[in-house]
Amino acid sequence: MESSTHFFSGTPGWTTALALATIAAYLVPVLGAQRMAENHARMGMRAAWVLHLLTIAAGLTASPARFGFAPALSMTAWLMLTMYAIEQQLYPKMRAVGVLSILGALAVLLSQLFPGKPMAVHASAWLPLHLALGIASYGLCAAAVVHAGLMSRAERRMRAATNDENGMPLLMLERLTFRFVTAGFVLLTATLLAGWLFGESLYGRAWHWDHKTVFSLLAWFAFAGLLIGRSRFGLRGRHAVHLIYAGAALLLLAYAGSRFVVEVVMLGRMS
Template sequence: MLGAQHLFIGWALALSAAIWLGMVVFWLESLLVRIDGLQLLLLPAAALASGLAALFPQGQFVPHAEDPWLRAHLLIALAAYGLITIAALHAMMMALLDRHLHRPLDAPAQRSIIGRVLDSQPPLLVQEQLLFRIIWIGFVVLTLAVGSGSVASMKLTGKVLPFDHKTVFTLLSWLTFGVLLAGRHIWGWRGRVALRWTLTGFGFLILAYTGSRFVLEMILHRG
């Protein structure tokens, strides 16, 4: 993605890099909290993302690749995207675990492979604390991405932020996570409310980047 004189961006490559960053975060978290069971779900997701990058190598070279602000902005934005992607995957896994815990308890021998994997997961309270730590870090990095993007846009186009779908959906994602963190601090939001807000914010970020790149590269064949 980052060559000496170029920047190459593709939706599958960006997703793979984002998942890699998220796995690094969970590895660092595992040094503090025992979350071994999460690897049974996260590692297959990481393998799938890597496979997608190999199957769909399409992308485009970004103009003004020599500009240091643009390169810094893309790195920060990718880091924010990776953290929020992992937060969304974690939220979906927590929702699945919550449903699993409310089902009638079967005998161990009768449980499916998925049920046994879910049985090995850390407690929901521990996972919720981990989720909000990731969201906090992701929100800070996303704020830096918006700020660095404003500087890069001013240098290259003379506008603070271009009024396009990417900017609109990025700001909606930033606002969604800001409201979620405020709700957590003020009203103690947790559980399914927090999961819904997390997935909504992630959906906006998907529409801001990956969705548009997928449409352009795979459907309209513009790259």
């Protein structure tokens, strides 16, 4: 059995130290939020961003390179942090450090406990591009979920007549949320089309109906329905947020969920 101790027993110590440093850098802004100045918190997040990138690179350049549900989640979390850093420059009132820090720390921890399976040596040269499209759609949809949560919080505070000087206007959050949904939907469409048209050259087998395919298509329909509902019927508010959550959950089950079953649950039963 390939247990969760495999990483710590078989991976060089510097990689373990790098992962632990990344987790610590993520947790600093959370644990010291009340005592740290804003510029210090930003420096901590930047350090976490760099360390996280190095951790991902270490996993991909290892011999053999590994990939699975946890590394996919780790890359998704890093993309979310990247988009947040860009947004902070454009919209200084954006506040999601605590949520992203905790998600980043958990994603890095999971990627070390469950590093995935070795990637095929003779895989298609286009496979990394296909994986990149999928991970990018994950990241954009995950960013949409975070913004949808911020949008719901802003709406609740507006209904309660609570003044939030550090928050962003509700309409701005709504526009950003649907921009992420649209971009994620486009990349998800490209990922599905690539798998359908070039599945045999990418994975050595043609398109077939499995859990990954079914959940991916269900997520695609959820996001398509959301975007059509918004453009044709003005769908917004709680109903739109619930559809975003549903689509993101289905997308999470499509790859991370199915790979979790294969890499963890099935291996546990075989042991």
